[in-house]
Amino acid sequence: MVEIPESHPRRTSLLSREKIVNATKEGLLADSAMIAHGRGEAFDYLLGEKTNDSARLAIKESAARLLSSKHPIISVNGNTAVLAGKSLIRVAAVLNCPIEINIYYRTVKRINNLYLLLENEKMLLAQEQPPTNWVGDWNSTVMAVEILGKENDGRIEGLEGPRSICSAKGIEKADVILVPLEDGDRCEALISLGKQVLVVDLNPMSRTAKMATVTIVDEISRVAKLLLEDVVDGDCRPTKWNNDENLIQALKIIAKNATP
Secondary structure (H helix, E strand, O other): OOOOOOOOOOHHHHHHHHHHHHHHHOOOOOOOHHHHHHHHHHHHHHOOOOOOHHHHHHHHHHHHHHHOOOOEEEEEOHHHHHHHHHHHHHHHHHHOOOEEEOOOOOOHHHHHHHHHHHHHHHHHHHOOOOOOOOOOOHHHHHHOOOEEOOOOOEEOOOOOHHHHEEOOOOOOOOOEEEEEOOOHHHHHHHHHOOOEEEEEOOOOOOHHHHHOOEEEOOOHHHHHHHHHHHHHHOOOOOOOOOHHHHHHHHHHHHHHHHOO
């Protein structure tokens, strides 16, 4: 691993980039993962590489909807598992919900590799201290988080081929889905099925961002940590969320930062 000085102003971003590169070499990610990450990194740069006020409100709204859900699910693709898998397992543990590996370029090898990654992260996390203000048996709660995705017994109606595959116990059953880095067609299909789709997307102009119930325009690693705080606190209720206004606020920040 390349040594990046603590004083480097973009150290966090560079470390994330290196994680994606290494994970691709290890067979966890498709080759296009680096392209997707680079695109997101460009938007994050325009957002100032920090969580803005509108994103923070979207995170809180997402927490409220997950907490009020009967069957919540956290769906992760390869990039998300590599960058924020451990943090999202924390969130899943507090919510008592499963995590589903659901990837665009689906192969048995990649699914198995990502499954092993998350199971290993889960075992390590179970030995750590619980989140601040959380009360309970952290070890058993973490170990109870089910990692789905190896099975292909569910389908997303409205999609064809491998992209329609999901877990019957996960996405197919869920009423509220947190889907970092989603693709537009799948997001539209899930919405048409009456599900709430909470998306983390650094591009506020993407089809996914526009289709989602709630869009968090922020970087997934930052989102996961703040989302954990909100689900542990539990002091939030769903509102009459205006996602269009939320996206407009994100675009205003990008426009302001892009102005010389």
